[in-house]
Amino acid sequence: MSTDDTSWQEMERSLMELGRDIVYPIAPDVTSRVRARIVATRPTMTPRVSVGRVGIYGTVAAVIVLASVLAISPSARATLMPWWSAGSMCPGQIAGQPLKLTEVTSSEFCDSGIVLTRPIQQANVSKADAVETVKRAERYLQHFVVYEVALAVVHKQTSTPARSWFAWVVVTALNPVSRHPLYPEADIFLVNAKSGRLINPEPRRLAQLNGTTRKRRRGVVFPLFVAAPPSHYEYSGIQFPTQRDGFVLGTRTTSVLFVTEDAGRSWSKRSIPNGQSDWFQFVNGSVGWLESGPPCRCNHPPTYLYRTTDGGVSWRRIFSIGKQGAYQTEFVSTAQGWLQYSGNYAPTLETADGGHIWHRVHWPFSSYHQWHFTNARLGWASVSGHMFTTADGGRIWVPRAGLSGVYNLPSFANAVDGWTVSVGLGVPGGCEPDSSCPSALLRTRDGGRTWSVEHSAAEDSSAGYPPHGRYWPGGWSYYLDQPQFVDARHGWMIFGGWNSRASPPGGANWYLNGGVTTTSDGGKTWHMHRLNLPASAEASLATVSGKQAWLAVENLGRAEKSFILHTVDEGRHWEPIIVAQ
Amino acid sequence: VRGADLDGKSLVERARQGDTDAYADLVREHQKVALRVAYLVTGDSSEAEDVIQEAFVKAYQTLSRFRPGNDFRPWLIRIVTNEAKSRQLSTRRRGLREATWGRRSLTGGAILTPENLVLASERHRYLLAALRQLPSEDQTIIAYRYLLELDEAEVAEVLGRPRGTVKSRLSRALRRLRDSLTDQQIEVLGIGALE
Numbered sequence: 001m002s003t004d005d006t007s008w009q010e011m012e013r014s015l016m017e018l019g020r021d022i023v024y025p026i027a028p029d030v031t032s033r034v035r036a037r038i039v040a041t042r043p044t045m046t047p048r049v050s051v052g053r054v055g056i057y058g059t060v061a062a063v064i065v066l067a068s069v070l071a072i073s074p075s076a077r078a079t080l081m082p083w084w085s086a087g088s089m090c091p092g093q094i095a096g097q098p099l100k101l102t103e104v105t106s107s108e109f110c111d112s113g114i115v116l117t118r119p120i121q122q123a124n125v126s127k128a129d130a131v132e133t134v135k136r137a138e139r140y141l142q143h144f145v146v147y148e149v150a151l152a153v154v155h156k157q158t159s160t161p162a163r164s165w166f167a168w169v170v171v172t173a174l175n176p177v178s179r180h181p182l183y184p185e186a187d188i189f190l191v192n193a194k195s196g197r198l199i200n201p202e203p204r205r206l207a208q209l210n211g212t213t214r215k216r217r218r219g220v221v222f223p224l225f226v227a228a229p230p231s232h233y234e235y236s237g238i239q240f241p242t243q244r245d246g247f248v249l250g251t252r253t254t255s256v257l258f259v260t261e262d263a264g265r266s267w268s269k270r271s272i273p274n275g276q277s278d279w280f281q282f283v284n285g286s287v288g289w290l291e292s293g294p295p296c297r298c299n300h301p302p303t304y305l306y307r308t309t310d311g312g313v314s315w316r317r318i319f320s321i322g323k324q325g326a327y328q329t330e331f332v333s334t335a336q337g338w339l340q341y342s343g344n345y346a347p348t349l350e351t352a353d354g355g356h357i358w359h360r361v362h363w364p365f366s367s368y369h370q371w372h373f374t375n376a377r378l379g380w381a382s383v384s385g386h387m388f389t390t391a392d393g394g395r396i397w398v399p400r401a402g403l404s405g406v407y408n409l410p411s412f413a414n415a416v417d418g419w420t421v422s423v424g425l426g427v428p429g430g431c432e433p434d435s436s437c438p439s440a441l442l443r444t445r446d447g448g449r450t451w452s453v454e455h456s457a458a459e460d461s462s463a464g465y466p467p468h469g470r471y472w473p474g475g476w477s478y479y480l481d482q483p484q485f486v487d488a489r490h491g492w493m494i495f496g497g498w499n500s501r502a503s504p505p506g507g508a509n510w511y512l513n514g515g516v517t518t519t520s521d522g523g524k525t526w527h528m529h530r531l532n533l534p535a536s537a538e539a540s541l542a543t544v545s546g547k548q549a550w551l552a553v554e555n556l557g558r559a560e561k562s563f564i565l566h567t568v569d570e571g572r573h574w575e576p577i578i579v580a581q
Numbered sequence: 582v583r584g585a586d587l588d589g590k591s592l593v594e595r596a597r598q599g600d601t602d603a604y605a606d607l608v609r610e611h612q613k614v615a616l617r618v619a620y621l622v623t624g625d626s627s628e629a630e631d632v633i634q635e636a637f638v639k640a641y642q643t644l645s646r647f648r649p650g651n652d653f654r655p656w657l658i659r660i661v662t663n664e665a666k667s668r669q670l671s672t673r674r675r676g677l678r679e680a681t682w683g684r685r686s687l688t689g690g691a692i693l694t695p696e697n698l699v700l701a702s703e704r705h706r707y708l709l710a711a712l713r714q715l716p717s718e719d720q721t722i723i724a725y726r727y728l729l730e731l732d733e734a735e736v737a738e739v740l741g742r743p744r745g746t747v748k749s750r751l752s753r754a755l756r757r758l759r760d761s762l763t764d765q766q767i768e769v770l771g772i773g774a775l776e
Contacts, residue, residue: 007767011759012727014770018705018712019728022698025626027616027633031608034637035601236746251743278745291745303745325745327752 233580234562236278238552240542245285247312248552248564248579249277255292257312258579261285264550264566267579270312274304279329286311287334289355291326305329305339305355318355328371331355336376338394350394364388364397372409374418378447380409389448402451403442410448413485418444419454419523421480421493441483441523454523464526465495465517480517482541490546491519492571494539495528514539518571520546529571546570550577593653597644604644608637611654614729615661621724622665624698632668636661655731655738662739707766714761719754726751 233250240246248258248267255277257270274292282288286309293303303326305319321339327346331337337355340348340363349358363381365371365388371381373394381388387403387410390396403420410420420442443454466478478497485491496514515531531551542550551565551574565574592610595603612633619629619636640660647656700706712720725736733751737744762770 008755008759010770011755014705014708015723015727016730018700018708019724019730021700021702021705022728023701024617024620025629027612027626027630029609030612030630030634030637031605033634034608034641035605037634037638038604038641039601276743278743278749293743325748327745327748 234554235540235552235564235579236538236554237280237540238542238550238564239280239282240544240550241282241284243544243548245282245311246542246550247280247282247288249280250562250580251276251278256580257290259312260579261311263544264577269580272312273306273315273317279326281329281331282311283331283334287354288312289329289331289337290315291321291329293325307355319358330371330373332373332376336393338371338373340371361394363394370409374412375415378412380448382406382409400448406442408480408483410442410444411483411485411491412448413487413491416445416447417485417488417522418448419483419485419491420451421483443523455526464519464528465493466497466528481539484541484543486543486546489520489522490570491523492541492543492549493517493526494541494551516541516549516551516567516571520570527571529574531565531574593644593647594649596641597647597649604641607653611657612637614654615657617729618658618661619665621698621728622662623668628668629665632665633661636664639664652735652738655735658725658729658731658735658739659741705770707762708770711758711761711766715754715757718750719757722747722750723754723758 233252233256235248235250237249238246239248244261244263246260246264250256250258254275255272257272257280258267259270260267272290272292275294277290277292280288280290288308288311290306290308291303292306302323303321304317305321305326306315307318308315321341326339326341329337329339331354335352335354337351338348338361339351339358340346348361348363350361351358363371365381365383369381369383371379373379377391377393379390379394379397381390381397387400387406388397389400390398403422406420406422408421410418412418422440422442440453440456442451444451465480478495481494481496483491483493493516494514495517515529517526517528519526538554540552540554542552544550547570548568549566549571551567552562553565554562564577564579566577567574592603592607596607615633615636616629619632620626623629623632636657640657643660647653698709700709712723715723722736722740725731725739726733731739733744733747736751737747740747742750
């Protein structure tokens with residue numbers, strides 16, 4: 001498959017050529033102008049917080065004004081003008097004047113599609129509190145694919161004044177894209193600033209919009225939307241090798257491991273050697289591996305493989321991976337594992353003693369392709385729309401007929417029952433989706449020898465999951481990821497998607513409100529649970545049983561958007577879990 | 582390049598001690614890449630020029646927070662990107678106020694605004710179009726790595742992520758891009774057929 005490696009290199013080369021092909025503007029030398037400006041200043045330790053900084057949060061801040069315009073001092077009001085005061089946006093609004101929340105009820109939609117709930121109580125907040133709230137709101141709201149934010153400060157006079165009663169309303173504006181059948185009509189929710197829980201002062205009305213609700217303490221938790229308190233860690237992986245033992249890798253500047261031994265009731269933090277890690281694996285509650293390098297990212301630091309036999313309390317360095325770094329590593333038992341270096345023609349290694357001694361094996365594909373072993377003998381690799389399997393631990397790989405066009409590695413619940421998803425079955429490289437090219441869920445009952453279509457989904461069907469693949473009409477691309485079956489009936493998948501054609505200004509994409517879909521009948525029917533997962537998020541799913549699962553969501557370079565969710569009822573309700581205080 | 586880095590580090594050290602000549606040298610050395618980054622984000626040459634001026638001033642003011650021993654270039658690129666993005670945001674907000682009030686992604690969006698880019702030849706038009714179809718995070722990482730030709734360690738530094746993550750994100754982005762090209766387009770680009 002060396003042609004394949006070559007084509008990747010050519011792909012990279014073409015991209016570099018594209019970069020050189022871009023006609024960049026020729027700008028005059030800015031050195032003298034920069035020098036003139038810095039001569040007047042001196043390096044400062046901290047950035048100045050000024051009125052301009054408030055402006056960053058202008059959109060959100062503006063709505064605070066709506067709720068609390070009278071409470072904020074006149075000088076603050078000047079900097080926090082509502083952004084829609086410039087033009088008439090909603091019924092009953094007079095151009096140039098702020099909209100009063102009382103003028104819009106939940107049954108009315110503004111021209112722009114804003115949905116507002118009932119009149120918000122008059123708030124009594126200081127400017128400092130308002131700014132603080134806005135900052136916190138931004139942190140919280142970054143968990144969501146939220147397209148627009150309206151904020152109201154709900155304030156009650158209690159013995160503990162002010163902040164604990166802040167809550168905010170989040171709405172998405174309606175537009176043609178959001179009326180996509182797979183996209184909810186409107187998102188409205190209130191979030192308690194302190195707990196991160198969703199609170200709704202008018203449960204019934206919102207219940208009509210958003211489906212069923214669940215009573216909890218004073219407020220109501222909405223199953224469709226999940227709020228998690230801001231995290232200081234990025235959670236890049238979650239694993240539950242047993243029902244009780246769970247592990248989460250969190251990274252700030254260095255990585256730590258969060259460990260539970262009581263099914264998630266309590267978590268403890270364990271440090272890891274050498275600073276920064278992006279891969280770990282436990283095969284049971286005590287034996288695990290970790291790849292780690294120094295946190296200094298300058299210039300290719302070497303990484304090492306570590307092993308623990310006490311659940312991450314102590315780690316022993318067992319292997320030097322080198323500067324190149326491993327691309328994929330997997331263990332199927334306390335002894336048997338494989339490690340593939342990154343890059344074209346990169347070697348692949350195998351160990352039979354838990355990672356101390358490795359020997360090179362020759363696989364017919366490079367690290368651009370994904371592979372996975374079901375057990376010490378049975379392995380799968382997805383190579384550009386062709387599925388390869390091995391039945392002897394990777395010595396011989398053979399193409400698996402009938403799985404052409406399948407990109408996702410299959411998931412096995414046991415030795416015989418397996419599932420995978422495909423688009424354009426039988427068409428290498430996929431096909432242009434239309435009615436004759438549905439995405440399909442494939443099932444095997446004989447350990448992968450034969451596969452049959454269990455379920456298929458076209459774009460407008462209510463299949464319980466979005467159709468997998470790209471280039472659907474309207475510019476939508478969907479993906480189904482990490483199918484996981486805990487037994488022959490219960491399965492979980494992550495879904496998401498984006499729209500590249502109808503893009504907001506600035507070139508970003510619209511995203512499908514991603515989430516998790518579940519089945520309890522072996523894949524015949526699916527139930528979609530939207531969790532507002534952005535397409536940029538890397539979600540890691542750990543299934544414990546047919547009812548219970550954990551989801552760790554990380555977002556490229558944005559620790560504050562990383563969170564962990566837990567469900568005990570087949571994905572209907574998700575609770576944010578706090579592992580780090 | 583590494584030799585220049587060593588030199589760059591000593592320039593940073595001198596600039597940190599208040600040597601404006603040293604900082605001017607740094608500006609001269611890095612303004613080209615800074616401008617490219619700013620242009621990719623803003624898609625406007627005068628805006629990009631403003632951005633880099635502002636970014637260089639901000640970088641100077643926060644030099645005390647620069648960790649000695651690290652590369653200056655990725656650190657600068659991060660500042661430039663942030664500056665350009667926040668400008669984009671405020672420009673967008675201004676525009677929206679005047680036109681229809683649309684939805685704004687709080688997640689920031691891509692650094693790449695390819696619709697504004699002008700290509701010297703037609704050969705890579707399809708590739709650019711395909712790049713546009715990708716999720717914005719994929720566009721961003723490809724832009725840093727290939728269009729701006731940063732190495733993986735620099736991309737990791739700019740994004741503030743471990744290198745392994747950058748590597749896997751990059752290969753995922755490449756795979757998506759490859760999947761989105763038709764066979765004909767691949768032929769035009771001279772990329773070998775897969776199997």
